[in-house]
Amino acid sequence: MKKSPIRQTTLLAAVICLAAVLASCASTQPTCASPQTRNLDAAIQATQASLSGGCQAEFDRYYDDLLTIAEGDPKPENKRAFSEFLVWSTDEGLLSTRQAEDYYNRYFNVKFMSLKGDYNNCSHTCPNKQKVLFDMERELSEKERGLLNVSLDNEGYYRADRLYQEVELVLEATCTACAAAR
């Protein structure tokens, strides 16, 4: 029996439409929604699921969300939760070890990551002194969030604050001494 050409065309069009619908379903972007819970552990789990589901480009936002959630329930144990989350991110290949260290230390360590550098102070730090101090000031506000608002580590934060002042003083003197030799 011979099929009519109209029927054949309709069938073909239906197949194409179905294929198009299926194709569009396959390329749908993940929603990458922020965690809705206020519980840090649950939020970390939700974030891990999202990051594993293709939202790795949103890592910064997720980290910020987690910090905001942790600020709602500050306690010393939060440090560990963030550390474990960052170690997981490294294991999953979302972050390099250096990146993970940077994310952790900027918020939860007294030491300033802005002072990373392989060259001596006279040759490298002094010519960029203003920028270094500006970066440190910005990092101090991150430490305020991580140490003070998330982990309740007041002593750690005030030590960082004093360290900032000491670095400012010592750099001023050292750079004046370096400049005097020229």
Next chain:
Amino acid sequence: MTSPALHVRVTTRRTVGYRKQLQLLFTTILIAGACIVTQTASANTPTIRLFPTTVVEDLRQTGNVARDMETGLQEVIGRLDQQQELYIESKCDGAENDAGCTRLARQIGATYLEMLTIMEERLPDMEHTVNNTRISLEKGLRNELGRKMTPWTLQETLIGTNSSATAAQAVPTLRGRSGMRLSERFKQYYQLVATSGAKGDQSLAVLASDIYLDMEETSVLIERTRQEIARATLMEQLNQSFGIITPEMIEVVGGVKSILFGDEGSQPLVAGPPPGSIEQAYRSPLEQ
């Protein structure tokens, strides 16, 4: 009974035995000593040399010079205060034509000159010791903190191995000591430096920086003071020569001043800090 030859052989063997024991003992002592020295060295390294004995000595000397200057000036300033009091009590203000008041004014001027002379005499010594301290510290800071350290190692030095509350208490007082006697300030510096052996490198770096920056300012201040003394001395000498300056003379003196010291009005103004650049003390949002 043993034969003499055997006795000698036994004695020699014993001597050799003692020698071996002694050698072993010395070797053990040497090894133990070396271990202790190595441990001590590794515990103390890296040590930054910011306060060689010359700096400590310079600080002590500067303190002494400052104290001598203060002692010398104390009597003159006391006398000056008394004379000024007498001048005010005698209602000499506005009575310059009165012979007694003129004499009193000249006496005040002479005492003022005496004060300037003492300062003039003492300041070069002061300048010399301050500069010596400044130069020694400058060299130390440049080499130890500037060239031998990266920003990260500097931070680690400042933070120390134990960043605890006890370390926080050992931190020396930072800048801003207005109102303190000069000799007292140097005495404090000397005491801080002299007892700094018990403190860590972190305190030393801050202390050296603090003293160095203060020496820089003091050095500039001494230079300016010396210039000012030269100017004031000449002015007072003119006053003493001519007595009380009449309005006609003021013009002449003004001319001399403008030739010798330049016009005060034409001095460039020093720019103030831009708005908002003044360091604010931290206030946490949690603070109530």
